[in-house]
Amino acid sequence: xxxxxxxxxxxxxxxxxxxxxxxxxxxxxxxxxxxxxxxxxxxxxxxxxxxxxxxxxxxxxxxxxxxxxxxxxxxxxxxxxxxxxxxxxxxxxxxxxxxxxxxxxxxxxxxxxxxxxxxxxxxxxxxxxxxxxxxxxxxxxxxxxxxxxxxxxxxxxxxxxxxxxxxxxxxxxxxxxxxxxxxxxxxxxxxxxxxxxxxxxxxxxxxxxxx
Amino acid sequence: xxxxxxxxxxxxxxxxxxxxxxxxxxxxxxxxxxxxxxxxxxxxxxxxxxxxxxxxxxxxxxxxxxxxxxxxxxxxxxxxxxxxxxxxxxxxxxxxxxxxxxxxxxxxxxxxxxxxxxxxxxxxxxxxxxxxxxxxxxxxxxxxxxxxxxxxxxxxxxxxxxxxxxxxxxxxxxxxxxxxxxxxxxxxxxxxxxxxxxxxxxxxxxxxxxx
Amino acid sequence: xxxxxxxxxxxxxxxxxxxxxxxxxxxxxxxxxxxxxxxxxxxxxxxxxxxxxxxxxxxxxxxxxxxxxxxxxxxxxxxxxxxxxxxxxxxxxxxxxxxxxxxxxxxxxxxxxxxxxxxxxxxxxxxxxxxxxxxxxxxxxxxxxxxxxxxxxxxxxxxxxxxxxxxxxxxxxxxxxxxxxxxxxxxxxxxxxxxxxxxxxxxxxxxxxxx
Amino acid sequence: xxxxxxxxxxxxxxxxxxxxxxxxxxxxxxxxxxxxxxxxxxxxxxxxxxxxxxxxxxxxxxxxxxxxxxxxxxxxxxxxxxxxxxxxxxxxxxxxxxxxxxxxxxxxxxxxxxxxxxxxxxxxxxxxxxxxxxxxxxxxxxxxxxxxxxxxxxxxxxxxxxxxxxxxxxxxxxxxxxxxxxxxxxxxxxxxxxxxxxxxxxxxxxxxxxx
DNA sequence: CATGAATGAGAATTCATTCAT
DNA sequence: TATGAATGAATTCTCATTCAT
Numbered sequence: 001x002x003x004x005x006x007x008x009x010x011x012x013x014x015x016x017x018x019x020x021x022x023x024x025x026x027x028x029x030x031x032x033x034x035x036x037x038x039x040x041x042x043x044x045x046x047x048x049x050x051x052x053x054x055x056x057x058x059x060x061x062x063x064x065x066x067x068x069x070x071x072x073x074x075x076x077x078x079x080x081x082x083x084x085x086x087x088x089x090x091x092x093x094x095x096x097x098x099x100x101x102x103x104x105x106x107x108x109x110x111x112x113x114x115x116x117x118x119x120x121x122x123x124x125x126x127x128x129x130x131x132x133x134x135x136x137x138x139x140x141x142x143x144x145x146x147x148x149x150x151x152x153x154x155x156x157x158x159x160x161x162x163x164x165x166x167x168x169x170x171x172x173x174x175x176x177x178x179x180x181x182x183x184x185x186x187x188x189x190x191x192x193x194x195x196x197x198x199x200x201x202x203x204x205x206x207x208x209x210x211x
Numbered sequence: 212x213x214x215x216x217x218x219x220x221x222x223x224x225x226x227x228x229x230x231x232x233x234x235x236x237x238x239x240x241x242x243x244x245x246x247x248x249x250x251x252x253x254x255x256x257x258x259x260x261x262x263x264x265x266x267x268x269x270x271x272x273x274x275x276x277x278x279x280x281x282x283x284x285x286x287x288x289x290x291x292x293x294x295x296x297x298x299x300x301x302x303x304x305x306x307x308x309x310x311x312x313x314x315x316x317x318x319x320x321x322x323x324x325x326x327x328x329x330x331x332x333x334x335x336x337x338x339x340x341x342x343x344x345x346x347x348x349x350x351x352x353x354x355x356x357x358x359x360x361x362x363x364x365x366x367x368x369x370x371x372x373x374x375x376x377x378x379x380x381x382x383x384x385x386x387x388x389x390x391x392x393x394x395x396x397x398x399x400x401x402x403x404x405x406x407x408x409x410x411x412x413x414x415x416x417x418x419x420x421x422x
Numbered sequence: 423x424x425x426x427x428x429x430x431x432x433x434x435x436x437x438x439x440x441x442x443x444x445x446x447x448x449x450x451x452x453x454x455x456x457x458x459x460x461x462x463x464x465x466x467x468x469x470x471x472x473x474x475x476x477x478x479x480x481x482x483x484x485x486x487x488x489x490x491x492x493x494x495x496x497x498x499x500x501x502x503x504x505x506x507x508x509x510x511x512x513x514x515x516x517x518x519x520x521x522x523x524x525x526x527x528x529x530x531x532x533x534x535x536x537x538x539x540x541x542x543x544x545x546x547x548x549x550x551x552x553x554x555x556x557x558x559x560x561x562x563x564x565x566x567x568x569x570x571x572x573x574x575x576x577x578x579x580x581x582x583x584x585x586x587x588x589x590x591x592x593x594x595x596x597x598x599x600x601x602x603x604x605x606x607x608x609x610x611x612x613x614x615x616x617x618x619x620x621x622x623x624x625x626x627x628x629x630x631x632x633x
Numbered sequence: 634x635x636x637x638x639x640x641x642x643x644x645x646x647x648x649x650x651x652x653x654x655x656x657x658x659x660x661x662x663x664x665x666x667x668x669x670x671x672x673x674x675x676x677x678x679x680x681x682x683x684x685x686x687x688x689x690x691x692x693x694x695x696x697x698x699x700x701x702x703x704x705x706x707x708x709x710x711x712x713x714x715x716x717x718x719x720x721x722x723x724x725x726x727x728x729x730x731x732x733x734x735x736x737x738x739x740x741x742x743x744x745x746x747x748x749x750x751x752x753x754x755x756x757x758x759x760x761x762x763x764x765x766x767x768x769x770x771x772x773x774x775x776x777x778x779x780x781x782x783x784x785x786x787x788x789x790x791x792x793x794x795x796x797x798x799x800x801x802x803x804x805x806x807x808x809x810x811x812x813x814x815x816x817x818x819x820x821x822x823x824x825x826x827x828x829x830x831x832x833x834x835x836x837x838x839x840x841x842x843x844x
Numbered sequence: 845c846a847t848g849a850a851t852g853a854g855a856a857t858t859c860a861t862t863c864a865t
Numbered sequence: 866t867a868t869g870a871a872t873g874a875a876t877t878c879t880c881a882t883t884c885a886t
Contacts, residue, residue, distance in 0.1 A: 014869075038249055038334055041855060052872050057857065059870090122333050122382075123249065151405075157398040160383065164375035172371065187368040194362075195406040227845080252880060263847045268882065270845095438866080460671055460756065463859060474868045479861060481866095544755050545671050573827075579820040582805065586797035593755075594793065609790040616784075617828040647848075674876060685851050690878065692849090847886090855879075862872080 021059050024049060025069050032070070033112035033174050037119040042066075067120060074113045081106045092144025096196060097189050099137065103166050104185040107173060114170035137162065144196065151198040162192055232270050235260060236280050243281070244323035244385060248330040278331055285324045292317045303355025307407060308400050310348065314377050315396040318384060326385040329378045348373065355407065362409040373403060443481050446471060447495050450488055455534035455596060459541040489542055496535045503528045514566025518618060519611050521559065525588050526607040529595060537596040540589045559584065566618065573620040584614055654692050657682055658702050665703070666745035666807050670752040675699075700753055707746040714739045725777025729829060730822050732770065736799050737818040740806060747803040770795060777829065784831045795825060 013021075027049035032040045042063060046053040060066045082102040089095040107114045138159040144150035165188060173179045238260035243251040253274060257264040271277045293313040300306040318325045349370040355361035376399055384390045449471035454462040464485060468475040482488040504524040511517040529536045560581040566572035587610060595601045660682035665673040675696060679686040693699045715735040722728040740747045771792040777783035798821060806812045 016870075020870085036334060042857090043854080054857090054859095054872055054874095055870080058872090063856065119333075153401060154394065154398045157380075157395060158402065160379045161372070161376040161399070161402060164379035165372040168371045168375035169368075183365065184368060187365045188372070190364060191369065191372060191406045194408070195402045197405070225845095231845090253882090254880075264881090265847050265849095265883090266845085269847085274881065436866095442866090464861090465859075475860090476862085476868050476870095477866090480868085485860065544752075545669060573823075575823060576816065576820045579802075579817060580824060582801045583794070583798040583821070583824060586801035587794040590793045590797035591790075605787065606790060609787045610794070612786060613791065613794060613828045616830070617824045619827065649849075653849085675878090676876075686877095687851055687879090688849080691851090696877065847884105849884085849886105851881105851883080853880090853882105856877090858876080859874090860872105861874105863868105863870085865868085865870105 017059070020055070021069070022073075024051075024056055024059060024066065025073050028066055028070050029074070029116040030112050032119050033115035037116075037123045067124075071117060071120060074110070074117045077110065077113065078103075078106050081109075086140075092140065092147055092149040093193060093197070095140055096144070096192060099140070100162070100166070100188045100192060101185050104169070104181050104188070107166075107170055108181045111170065111173050111177070114167075115174040118167040118170055141196070149198055150196045153196065158192075158196065161195075165191075228270070231266070232280065233284075235262075235267055235270060235277065236284050239277055239281050240285065240327040241323050243330050244326035248327075248334045278335065282328060282331060285321075285328045288321065288324065289314070289317050292320075297351070303351065303358055303360040304404060304407070306351055307355070307403060310351070311373070311377070311399045311403065312396050315380070315392050315399070318377075318381055319392050322381070322384055322388070325381040329381045329385075332378070352407070356409075360409055361407045364407065369403075369407065372406075373399075376402075439481070442477070443491065444495075446473075446478055446481060446488065447491050450492050451496065451538040452534050454492070454541050455537035459538075459545045489546065493539060493542060496532075496539045499532065499535065500525070500528050503531075508562070514562065514569055514571040515615060515618070517562055518566070518614060521562070522584070522588070522610045522614060523607050526591070526603050526610070529588075529592055530603050533592070533595055533599070536592040540592045543589070563618070567620075571620055572618045575618065580614075580618065583617075587613075650692070653688070654702070655706075657684075657689055657692060657699065658706050661699055661703050662707070662749040663745050665752050666748035670749075670756045700757075703749060704753060707743070707750045710743065710746065711736075711739050714742075719773075725773065725780055725782040726826060726829070728773055729777070729825060732773070733795070733799070733821045733825060734818050737802070737814050737821070740799075740803055741814045744803065744806050744810070747800075748807040751800040751803055774829070782831055783829045786829065791825075791829065794828075798824075 024045070028040065028045045031045045031048050035044060042053050042056050045066075046056055049055075056066065060069070082099065085098045085102040086095050089098045103114075138155045141150060141153075141155040141158050145152060145155065169179075169181075169184050169188070173181065173184075235256070239251070239256050242256045242259050246255060253264050253267050256277075257267055260266075267274075267277060271280070293310065296309045296313040297306050300309045349366045352361060352364075352366040352369050356363060356366065380390075380392075380395050380399070384392065384395075446467070450462070450467050453467045453470050457466060464475050464478050467488075468478055471477075478485075478488060482491065504521065507520045507524040508517050511520045560577045563572060563575075563577040563580050567574060567577065591601075591603075591606050591610070595603065595606075657678070661673065661678045664678045664681050668677060675686055675689050678699075679689055682688075689699065693702070715732065718731045718735040719728050722731045736747075771788045774783060774786075774788040774791050778785060778788065802812075802814075802817050802821070806814065806817075
């Protein structure tokens with residue numbers, strides 16, 4: 001019986017059902033992160049999971065549902081880790097730092113997750129609204145500008161840059177697990193703190209935004 | 212007969228050979244940039260070029276060689292445009308600015324080239340050595356640090372970040388050709404100038420923004 | 423455990439067994455009639471029945487047995503309705519009329535049954551002996567000829583034609599439930615009464631047979 | 634290169650292309666007529682043609698195009714044989730006779746063609762307008778009524794019946810090539826001549842229509 | 845040089861069936 | 866009895882590649 005048509009009783013999906021779906025999602029993540037989205041066929045994913053290809057078809061309507069589940073699972077997990085830390089900060093600079101650090105923390109514990117989502121988003125770029133994903137970050141940057149903590153830059157461009165940097169680190173980390181994420185965190189925090197800071201302490205470059 | 216095994220007379224490949232290869236590479240670029248790497252089958256490329264699919268197989272060992280040629284051609288073209296401008300600068304900050312600006316200039320004049328390479332790098336990342344490509348930029352950042360112009364950051368991380376930001380802009384530009392590249396250039400220059408500046412000391416690097 | 427191998431106690435199949443089989447057959451009929459034989463997967467049938475797919479496999483050896491049971495059940499039901507009315511007639515023409523009318527009556531009350539059988543026969547024709555089904559009708563036609571009521575035609579051909587016409591009406595009725603079955607009955611009765619009548623009384627249409 | 638994208642020069646498709654398409658269509662017809670539409674996979678068809686499965690994909694956009702081509706080819710061939718003979722007749726009864734006879738003539742020379750189309754039409758009934766196909770015949774019946782040659786029956790019902798009978802004969806002929814088509818032709822002509830004749834001259838069978 | 849034609853590998857998906865519980 | 870879970874075979878389709886001309 002396929003997911004689509006399965007009757008969900010009042011107890012919801014069975015334990016084994018949940019476990020299998022989770023296992024498949026996990027294997028999909030690892031496969032995508034490792035061999036790339038283009039090569040991540042259902043066959044590959046099933047092989048890695050040690051199950052038959054059709055088991056995936058049994059638990060998911062199709063590849064699409066699986067991919068969407070990957071995005072959902074990873075986003076939820078990442079958000080659970082990141083936003084509390086971000087919210088705990090009181091300043092915008094603190095939030096930005098927390099955003100970067102917690103992102104890299106999540107990457108350390110879930111490197112494949114981040115890489116997989118990065119792959120998927122790129123692959124599905126045409127069908128997805130990437131901006132939607134970037135919006136929360138962008139909004140925080142905007143807030144920092146309103147508060148005068150941040151200099152006047154384009155929040156959208158900065159958000160793109162930050163996300164791109166994080167994704168790049170994720171990819172590099174997957175390719176080379178020896179990468180020192182602590183150092184990366186420090187570096188990115190340093191880079192984007194400097195990049196956004198409204199005051200280079202003495203005499204800013206206010207005119208620099210005039211143009 | 213395959214390119215690799217073809218007998219090359221003392222004059223090297225014939226004119227028509229060179230022209231055909233260039234034409235095919237060009238069409239590959241446009242196809243990849245337009246429909247995405249995943250959809251860019253040899254069929255699509257050949258169709259767009261108005262040639263038979265087998266012509267590609269004749270002039271290239273296989274799809275791989277074609278893709279590598281795309282990378283080589285674009286990199287060469289980009290380098291031809293960019294490095295003179297970079298070299299013309301005397302300060303490291305100036306070089307960084309020139310790097311970013313000329314990169315976006317190239318993007319403006321060759322949007323498909325940049326987008327195609329961006330696509331390809333994502334899909335072939337596992338098989339490609341991205342670092343090789345990043346090295347020249349990294350070296351220049353390192354030089355800026357030695358000269359005291361730049362603060363102490365990880366040149367590698369900074370190079371990754373810069374490349375990632377440029378690639379992201381390229382992707383966004385392809386998705387939305389209305390994107391204001393001038394603004395992007397100003398923003399990226401501002402961002403990375405601030406991110407690398409050694410001393411926010413007093414009066415920043417006004418000349419860097421003058422442009 | 424499969425039906426074939428199941429141990430049948432001295433009381434034969436249990437009540438629940440019989441009921442389940444009947445329910446499944448009924449659902450199969452509706453599914454086939456509604457979505458067509460090709461689309462009537464066990465999944466679809468089970469879904470419509472609100473049961474698990476494996477229940478079907480439990481009660482029937484396989485899809486084949488289910489389909490054969492559908493044929494058997496429908497034929498039995500149709501026979502139960504039709505033959506009494508046919509038998510009640512004293513003339514062969516009357517019997518033919520009763521056959522057609524009661525067939526369409528059955529169609530009106532069991533449109534899905536007729537449509538399902540029609541679908542199945544088409545798909546399983548190669549494996550089924552259609553003639554077996556046609557024989558009773560054929561025999562009656564033959565009797566009518568012996569009695570001099572019917573002209574000399576090929577009973578087999580006429581039986582085929584009659585069955586084909588009825589099946590066609592069934593298909594059209596399924597496709598368009600607004601079809602006026604009363605009119606169809608009148609028409610078919612008229613058509614086949616005329617087609618079988620022994621005497622166009624004076625001068626038949628000899629040239630038509632001259633061919 | 635696929636049919637879809639193939640450039641057709643001023644000479645149209647090449648000889649070999651035409652031949653291959655014709656061969657594939659022919660094999661599709663035989664396969665469908667022999668094993669039934671449901672079992673006629675591209676694999677089966679290719680095997681029968683002694684070619685690789687992908688050759689079909691090369692010459693046809695997909696299974697749909699192949700099937701449509703089958704319909705088109707058979708309809709064209711049948712029309713070429715039938716309509717001249719039908720048109721040559723001056724009376725409606727003659728036309729009907731010619732229609733039936735030429736149909737069976739075509740069946741004799743192309744039994745698989747007729748059976749295949751019959752299969753396809755049934756399978757695609759839901760997506761196709763069968764009536765459209767029946768219309769020419771129906772129109773001729775209507776004309777016969779206007780001329781007073783035919784009695785007042787429902788032209789639509791009669792057309793359905795005639796088509797159904799012909800299809801049935803086709804199916805039986807495929808299943809049993811020993812079937813005497815001459816006899817079938819005589820029988821069907823007799824049956825439908827009698828069924829449509831306006832005057833049973835003296836005393837019809839009024840009670841049969843009374844119902 | 846060029847290409848039409850052919851091919852085999854592999855993709856996603858559907859389905860009837862089997863099995864352990 | 867019943868069923869959720871799993872599976873392997875088969876289907877359509879796409880694609881890079883090869884080959885004969």
